[in-house]
Amino acid sequence: VNGTLYDAANPTGTEVIAGGSWLGCDSVVQVQLGFYPEAVGTLDTTLCAGEALVVNGTLYDEQHPQGTELIAGGSWTGCDSTVQVSLSFHPPALAQITMLIPADSSIVVNGTVYDAANPSGTEVIEGGSWTGCDSTIVVSLSFLDFEIFAKAISPTCAGQFDGTIVIDSVKGAKFPLTLEFMGALIPLDGLPYALPGLGAGTYELAITDASGLTVTTTVALPDPPELYLDLGGTIEVFLGESVKLQPTVTGTPASWQWSPPDYLDCTDCPSPTAVMPLQTITYTAVVADTAGCTATDSVLVLVKKQRAVYVPNVFSPDGDGFNDRFYVQAGPEVARLRDFRIFDRWGNLVFQAAQMAPNDYGAGWDGTWKGQPAQQGVYVYTFVVEYLDGTTQRYRGDITLVR
Numbered sequence: 001v002n003g004t005l006y007d008a009a010n011p012t013g014t015e016v017i018a019g020g021s022w023l024g025c026d027s028v029v030q031v032q033l034g035f036y037p038e039a040v041g042t043l044d045t046t047l048c049a050g051e052a053l054v055v056n057g058t059l060y061d062e063q064h065p066q067g068t069e070l071i072a073g074g075s076w077t078g079c080d081s082t083v084q085v086s087l088s089f090h091p092p093a094l095a096q097i098t099m100l101i102p103a104d105s106s107i108v109v110n111g112t113v114y115d116a117a118n119p120s121g122t123e124v125i126e127g128g129s130w131t132g133c134d135s136t137i138v139v140s141l142s143f144l145d146f147e148i149f150a151k152a153i154s155p156t157c158a159g160q161f162d163g164t165i166v167i168d169s170v171k172g173a174k175f176p177l178t179l180e181f182m183g184a185l186i187p188l189d190g191l192p193y194a195l196p197g198l199g200a201g202t203y204e205l206a207i208t209d210a211s212g213l214t215v216t217t218t219v220a221l222p223d224p225p226e227l228y229l230d231l232g233g234t235i236e237v238f239l240g241e242s243v244k245l246q247p248t249v250t251g252t253p254a255s256w257q258w259s260p261p262d263y264l265d266c267t268d269c270p271s272p273t274a275v276m277p278l279q280t281i282t283y284t285a286v287v288a289d290t291a292g293c294t295a296t297d298s299v300l301v302l303v304k305k306q307r308a309v310y311v312p313n314v315f316s317p318d319g320d321g322f323n324d325r326f327y328v329q330a331g332p333e334v335a336r337l338r339d340f341r342i343f344d345r346w347g348n349l350v351f352q353a354a355q356m357a358p359n360d361y362g363a364g365w366d367g368t369w370k371g372q373p374a375q376q377g378v379y380v381y382t383f384v385v386e387y388l389d390g391t392t393q394r395y396r397g398d399i400t401l402v403r
Helices: none
Strands: 012-017 027-032 039-047 053-055 058-060 066-071 081-089 093-102 107-109 112-114 120-125 135-144 147-153 163-171 177-181 184-188 193-198 201-208 214-221 228-230 235-238 248-250 255-259 281-288 294-304 334-343 349-356 377-387 392-401
Touching (some): 039 053, 058 066, 058 081, 112 120, 147 201
Parallel strands (some): 039 081
Antiparallel strands (some): 012 027, 107 112, 147 163, 177 184, 177 201, 201 214, 228 248, 255 281, 334 349, 334 377, 377 392
8 A cells, every 4th residue: 555565464554645535635544454363274194005086186095194285265264275185094995815625616706606616816895994984805725535425325214313314424634523413422443323313494513623723514403204104174964974084195105093993994005984973973094104103183074963754743644645555754863663553533443563664655554454454543652763873752643644
C-alpha cells in the first residue's frame, strides 16, 4: 500500500498519500490485515501389500510412501491446502502347506483339489488375512505309498451288531502299527486283524506306523435288506363268516408261523384263512429268511355277533311256487334251528321238527295237517335258534296262512 509491503510479518501500518484527497490535500490510510490459518492435512493410513493411492495426481505406493501435496484453492476459504502423505503397509499374509499324504489322497485348498496329479500351486484368498488383505497359500504335497486294505462283513440282519471289519494288510508301513478306532488305540501286532460286533454304518480307521506316519481310511458296513412284515389293521367279520389274512412283506421269507392255530386252515403258509371264527382273536405271524432274520406282526380279527333271524308273518301254500312254505331265514352265524313247533288256535300241534337248518325252504311247513290242507287263519310257532358260538335264543310268534 503506497509502496509498502504488508504481509503476515507486517500486517498493520499507516500510510500518508500526498495530495491523495479529492480536495488536493494529503490522505491517510490505516492498514490492518488478518490471515486465515493454514489448511494443512495429514493422510496417514495402512494399506495392503501391493496397493497404492493417487493424491493430487501423484502415485503413492511401497516405493513412494511419503510426500507433500499442495492443492490450489483446496481450502474451504478458497486458499491453498497442504496434504502430508505418509503410508504404511501390512506385511504379506503368506502361508505354506507342506504335507506328506497317502498316494490316493487329496486335499482341497480354496476350492482347488491338490493330489498326485496336481501336487503344488499358489492360492490367493481374497480378504483372507485378519487385516482384511488378501492372503497367499503356497501348497506343496508329497506322497507316501502307505495304504490300508480292509474288508467289510455286514451284520446278518438289519439292526443287529454282528458285523465285522477285517484289516487284511497295510502297504508301505513300518511295523509296529497302532490303530485308532472309535476313540481307542489298538496295537496291531499282526494282520489280518478283525473288529467284530459292529452295526451298520461308516467307520474310520487311522493307522500310525513306526515312523510316525498316519494314514486314514473309511469302511462302510451296509445294512442287509430288511425283512418287513405288516398284517394291516383290525379286520371285522360277522359271526359265521371266514376271512383270508393277507400280509404285506418285503424281503424273501423262507418260513411262516401263525399263532394261535384256532380256526386257521394252515399255520405255516403266507396267507391262511380264518374259517368262521367264533370269537374275537389276535393272530401273530413270524417270518424268517434263510439267514435267520425274523419279522413279527399281529392283527386283530374282530368277530361281530349280529343275530340276523327273519321269520315271515304270512304265507300262502296255494301251489303257485311263491311263498308256499313257512320257513326261517337267517345269517351265516346261525348253526341250526331246534324244537320247531306250530300250533293252531285250539292248541293242536300241526307241525314239528326236532332240528332244522336255517334257510331250508324244503324243510319248512307246507300248510298241511294230517295230509290235508290246513285252514286259513293264524297259527302260533315256537323254535330255538342255536348260533355258531353255542349261544341259543327262543323265538315265539304267529304266522297267518292264506289261500
